Amino acid sequence: SRGPAAEPTHALARGPVVPPTRSSEGFLREFLRELQYGQGVTLARSSPNDQYLAMARAVRHYLMADWLETARRRREHPAKMVGYLSAEYLLGRQLDNALLATDMVDIVQEALAECGISLDTMRAQEVEPGLGNGGLGRLAACFIDSLATLDVSCVGYGIRYEYGIFRQTFVDGRQVEVPDTWLSFGNPWEFPHPEREVEVNFGGHTEQYTDEDGRERTRWIPGWNVLGVPYHYMVPGYQNGVVNTLRLWSARATHAFDLQIFNSGDYAEAVRAQTFAENITKVLYPEDSTPQGRELRLQQQYFFVACSLKDYIDQTLPPDFDLKRLPDQIIFQLNDTHPVIAVPELMRLLIDDKGMEWDEAWEITQKCFAYTCHTLLPEALEVWPVELVGRLLPRHLEIIYGINERFLEQVREAFPGDELRVRRMSIVQDHPFRAVRMAHLATVAGAKVNGVAELHSQLLRDKLLPDFAQMYPDKFTNVTNGVTPRRFVRQANPALSELISEAVGPGWERDLSRLSGLESFAEDPEFREQFRQAKQANKERLRALLLVRDGVELPEGHLLDVMVKRLHEYKRQSLKLLHVVTLYESIRSGEVAAEDVTPRTVIFGAKAAPGYHMAKETIALINAVAKTINADPAVKGRLAVAFPANYNVTLAETLIPAADLSEQISLAGMEASGTGNMKFALNGALTVGTDDGANVEIRQLVGDDNFFLFGMSEPEVAALHASGYVPSQVYADNPRLKRVIDLIASGAFTDGDPGRVSAFVDDLLYNDRFMALADYQSYIDVQERIDAAYADTEAWTRSAILNVARAGFFSSDRSMHDYLDRIWGAGIRL
Numbered sequence: 001s002r003g004p005a006a007e008p009t010h011a012l013a014r015g016p017v018v019p020p021t022r023s024s025e026g027f028l029r030e031f032l033r034e035l036q037y038g039q040g041v042t043l044a045r046s047s048p049n050d051q052y053l054a055m056a057r058a059v060r061h062y063l064m065a066d067w068l069e070t071a072r073r074r075r076e077h078p079a080k081m082v083g084y085l086s087a088e089y090l091l092g093r094q095l096d097n098a099l100l101a102t103d104m105v106d107i108v109q110e111a112l113a114e115c116g117i118s119l120d121t122m123r124a125q126e127v128e129p130g131l132g133n134g135g136l137g138r139l140a141a142c143f144i145d146s147l148a149t150l151d152v153s154c155v156g157y158g159i160r161y162e163y164g165i166f167r168q169t170f171v172d173g174r175q176v177e178v179p180d181t182w183l184s185f186g187n188p189w190e191f192p193h194p195e196r197e198v199e200v201n202f203g204g205h206t207e208q209y210t211d212e213d214g215r216e217r218t219r220w221i222p223g224w225n226v227l228g229v230p231y232h233y234m235v236p237g238y239q240n241g242v243v244n245t246l247r248l249w250s251a252r253a254t255h256a257f258d259l260q261i262f263n264s265g266d267y268a269e270a271v272r273a274q275t276f277a278e279n280i281t282k283v284l285y286p287e288d289s290t291p292q293g294r295e296l297r298l299q300q301q302y303f304f305v306a307c308s309l310k311d312y313i314d315q316t317l318p319p320d321f322d323l324k325r326l327p328d329q330i331i332f333q334l335n336d337t338h339p340v341i342a343v344p345e346l347m348r349l350l351i352d353d354k355g356m357e358w359d360e361a362w363e364i365t366q367k368c369f370a371y372t373c374h375t376l377l378p379e380a381l382e383v384w385p386v387e388l389v390g391r392l393l394p395r396h397l398e399i400i401y402g403i404n405e406r407f408l409e410q411v412r413e414a415f416p417g418d419e420l421r422v423r424r425m426s427i428v429q430d431h432p433f434r435a436v437r438m439a440h441l442a443t444v445a446g447a448k449v450n451g452v453a454e455l456h457s458q459l460l461r462d463k464l465l466p467d468f469a470q471m472y473p474d475k476f477t478n479v480t481n482g483v484t485p486r487r488f489v490r491q492a493n494p495a496l497s498e499l500i501s502e503a504v505g506p507g508w509e510r511d512l513s514r515l516s517g518l519e520s521f522a523e524d525p526e527f528r529e530q531f532r533q534a535k536q537a538n539k540e541r542l543r544a545l546l547l548v549r550d551g552v553e554l555p556e557g558h559l560l561d562v563m564v565k566r567l568h569e570y571k572r573q574s575l576k577l578l579h580v581v582t583l584y585e586s587i588r589s590g591e592v593a594a595e596d597v598t599p600r601t602v603i604f605g606a607k608a609a610p611g612y613h614m615a616k617e618t619i620a621l622i623n624a625v626a627k628t629i630n631a632d633p634a635v636k637g638r639l640a641v642a643f644p645a646n647y648n649v650t651l652a653e654t655l656i657p658a659a660d661l662s663e664q665i666s667l668a669g670m671e672a673s674g675t676g677n678m679k680f681a682l683n684g685a686l687t688v689g690t691d692d693g694a695n696v697e698i699r700q701l702v703g704d705d706n707f708f709l710f711g712m713s714e715p716e717v718a719a720l721h722a723s724g725y726v727p728s729q730v731y732a733d734n735p736r737l738k739r740v741i742d743l744i745a746s747g748a749f750t751d752g753d754p755g756r757v758s759a760f761v762d763d764l765l766y767n768d769r770f771m772a773l774a775d776y777q778s779y780i781d782v783q784e785r786i787d788a789a790y791a792d793t794e795a796w797t798r799s800a801i802l803n804v805a806r807a808g809f810f811s812s813d814r815s816m817h818d819y820l821d822r823i824w825g826a827g828i829r830l
């Protein structure tokens with residue numbers, strides 16, 4: 001039961017939650033109270049960490065009344081809600097986001113100044129919650145931000161990893177991973193609710209029994225269980241009084257430890273159960289776009305969806321709720337296949353726990369889920385060995401078989417005699433090993449299936465799941481990704497934001513289509529000058545950061561050419577590297593005079609999955625090339641390469657606003673969408689890109705004149721594949737490419753040691769799965785055009801402004817409207 005035992009008598013206890021005074025003195029009072037009574041220190045004796053924790057909690061006070069009020073409002077007017085199920089949320093730092101949402105930057109700055117504390121020092125204290133790998137996790141964070149800003153009822157469900165994405169360091173240029181201890185100094189942004197813990201079962205077996213009504217039923221006798229404790233995070237809307245909730249689950253042992261064993265002296269045995277249980281939410285799998293067939297990962301997936309469904313059904317819905325009406329109350333969005341085990345879990349809850357019949361449960365389940373696919377790489381589609389699912393979740397495996405049997409009956413009915421198709425579509429594959437295909441399960445169960453950019457959604461229908469698209473044409477739809485303009489423009493780029501506000505008036509952060517109002521300003525020389533000054537200020541800010549963060553000294557006055565994203569062969573950092581070496585080689589060989597070269601600094605940022613060998617080799621080579629080039633007086637002032645370690649959301653916020661050129665150079669048909677590409681365009685960088693993912697839509701919107709397109713199109717890629725691609729032939733036929741690869745292969749960048757580059761070179765020459773060599777010449781040509789274009793400052797600035805003006809479509813607010821219209825449907829409270 002909730003609430004006090006007796007009616008409160010004092011007015012303060014009855015009244016609404018009163019937020020603290022919004023003034024610098026009001027904030028000062030909150031801050032000192034938190035410092036003294038929360039941290040237990042005086043200002044004079046406080047460490048920066050004490051100060052940060054106290055000020056963060058003080059900021060939190062200003063959101064609290066809105067959070068409680070939003071929750072009350074949502075309880076009072078229960079309308080359909082979005083349950084966003086995601087194994088990753090790459091949130092980025094919380095402090096600035098909270099200050100922006102409450103519009104308190106000035107107040108806080110003034111109050112802290114009176115204590116002799118700088119807000120920047122406080123900002124630097126925060127370790128960002130890196131609970132995601134890359135685009136998919138950051139997308140989830142953008143989406144929940146937008147839903148709060150649009151006042152849509154949403155709970156984000158996920159995992160509170162004790163260690164988020166690893167911290168990347170370089171030792172002799174090679175990546176070395178260091179654990180991310182983001183929680184070790186305390187986390188002021190979370191609210192643990194151990195009283196709302198739920199039990200999650202694993203293992204054991206199932207058995208048949210006859211219930212009181214004489215019905216044959218199945219029950220699951222689990223072998224072991226753990227507890228899930230929810231931690232709540234505030235998700236504030238942008239200055240609109242709405243605060244939604246992100247609920248992240250942490251695993252605990254059911255019996256903290258066995259006191260009897262402990263007393264007998266076997267300490268290790270006593271804590272074993274606890275360690276075992278807590279392992280489930282210990283670390284984020286540092287994989288990106290590759291499946292990770294680890295048992296612990298399936299445990300994580302089941303753990304968080306089981307907690308979430310139980311929490312929603314048993315703790316959020318009223319106790320007498322008629323579950324037939326579940327689809328009117330919630331839609332669970334499956335962020336990729338990671339949460340798809342929620343499908344059999346809901347079936348199990350409805351059938352085994354609530355006593356429903358199969359058909360009724362299935363009808364409800366099919367309306368409660370929708371699935372977003374985020375990949376085109378077939379090897380990235382998760383499959384779980386039947387043996388593993390059966391051992392960990394025996395009842396779920398039975399249910400999956402039940403779903404599959406009924407589904408395949410339908411396939412046979414629709415396509416009689418087509419057993420090959422039946423085999424292709426089956427949720428359970430037989431080859432190369434018996435396994436559950438999670439994407440098939442999600443597609444069969446989901447009310448809708450969407451890709452994340454127009455091209456991706458089309459390829460999803462035509463190439464990845466064609467049989468399903470044929471059987472359920474209306475299921476498939478597209479929602480092009482988006483990014484939150486609050487964090488990635490307003491907060492990351494104050495200089496540009498001010499210019500935008502002057503030009504189009506305030507409030508564009510909430511309606512990004514209004515950026516189109518900048519269009520005419522592109523023709524105004526004075527505005528262009530101001531725009532350049534803003535870019536320049538952002539470059540200075542980046543220079544200052546990289547100097548203290550990485551000891552890197554960025555040259556001044558260069559074209560800033562940036563490629564930041566996970567390191568993956570399909571993204572083709574290797575192609576960028578070939579361009580860098582081409583520039584270097586052409587100056588060194590005297591082919592072009594140094595003074596004729598457009599000065600350029602290339603910045604890379606990329607983490608490689610720890611087990612991804614080729615990706616790590618590429619990192620080592622980039623660092624080796626950077627070291628050689630930066631030390632060579634022959635190219636000084638003309639070409640520089642920087643590779644700051646540990647690219648993350650925080651670095652992105654300084655890096656992206658400073659960029660002139662955005663590298664989006666994946667092989668066409670491989671990058672589902674990309675979202676970095678959107679952030680760059682919105683911050684006035686021009687894109688050099690292939691016709692891939694959301695690049696296609698960016699180019700259509702900003703116009704061909706303001707986008708540097710190169711490389712093969714997806715159909716051309718397919719045709720080359722079909723005709724047989726021989727990279728060594730491309731090498732042999734292109735003297736320039738040959739010189740560049742030979743230079744790398746000679747060991748020119750690796751202290752004369754060819755052995756350190758042979759894996760990289762051999763792969764390019766004899767494998768090159770992502771056809772870097774095939775697109776090489778086209779890429780070099782477009783880069784030459786870019787050099788020339790950058791020299792025309794006025795025309796470049798004009799294009800950059802038009803990029804901003806025409807990229808408003810890529811707000812995640814628009815993505816949310818699309819989900820509401822095309823997938824989540826009516827009834828959701830706006």
Ligand code: CR6
Nearest residue numbers: 135136374375452671672673674675
């Ligand atoms: N790696 C896609 O590759 C897309 C994001 C978000 C990715 C990327 O193109 O922008 O999702 N896919 O939709 C997966 O994570 C499986 C990604 O981040």
